[in-house]
Amino acid sequence: MAETSPFDAVATELERATALGRLEARGTLRLALRAAGLEVGQVSRSQLAVVVEKVLPAELEVRGVTEAADVGQTLLAALARLDESADAARPSPADLFRRVSGS
């Protein structure tokens, strides 16, 4: 069975927990990630958890989703069920500066 990415797991759960369609759920999540300076392909489980807590509620309210807090809890639970490998740090350009002389 293919490993589910954190993004796919949250997007699927968001679609289930709200009236948003598949494209709309994924699009809303992408916008939230962009607002937080993250990319879909590189986001880890812990980063996505921060986005779900701090950024996504505002995006959901704009789309008329009520009880955004409850939805957030559902999404966090979905993230918690993921394999630990979903928390592995993805390589990023920032690694260059960390290797050269720290943060």
Add this chain to the structure above:
Amino acid sequence: MSLLPTLAFVLTVLISLGLGLRLLAIARRTRQIPEAAIGAASLLMGVGGLVDAWAALAAELEPGAWASLEVALYSSGAGVLYLAVWRLFRPGARWAGVLCALAWAGMAAGATVIAAAGGHLADASGALRDGSPRAAYYLTLSLRTACYLWLALEALAYGLRMRRGVRFGLAEPMLAHRFLLWAGASGCLAVIMVAALFSRLVLGQSISAVPAGLYLMSILGLGANLGIWCAFFPPALYRRWVADRAEAA
């Protein structure tokens, strides 16, 4: 040449060489392409600068050969920098690999044509000679300019994304600032290259033969190289300034 441009040039070459050697030493330990490529690029540019200075001081000794060597060094440096930008910012993007391959081919072809023509590009006044391989010269200069522009845009985009992440605790303020500094410095180098192209195409002169151009190149070049040094090896004062700003925000 007056004192300020000379001093700026010497410091610029020293910074390039120092940055190159230091990054290559780090790359020996980390075995990662980005720092190895950026180190190599910086070293090649620094050596290119030395050749530039030697050619200016001892121009009567085989000037064509020195000009060919200079073009080869600067083009090689830019070629390695293209690799760094690709592997660092767009490692999975096929278009970036194709772009690099085309740039490498273009610069190699241009440098080869210039060398085959004996490297006799400019006369004593700095103007391109009649019959010199102008197309090859403009090709290599344009591709080198494009490299710095690409680096500046990628570093800027990444730095701005990181800055958005800082608000939510998803990115470190110092890292975001270093990318923005690197973007600004690379942008300054791109401005110098564009000015050099403009000077050749419109004024028919080397930028260093135009007084305002010489000062622009000197000050921007030195500032850019200092900026790149601070981005890679941030001094304590810079770190403290960024930390204080982050705390105040």
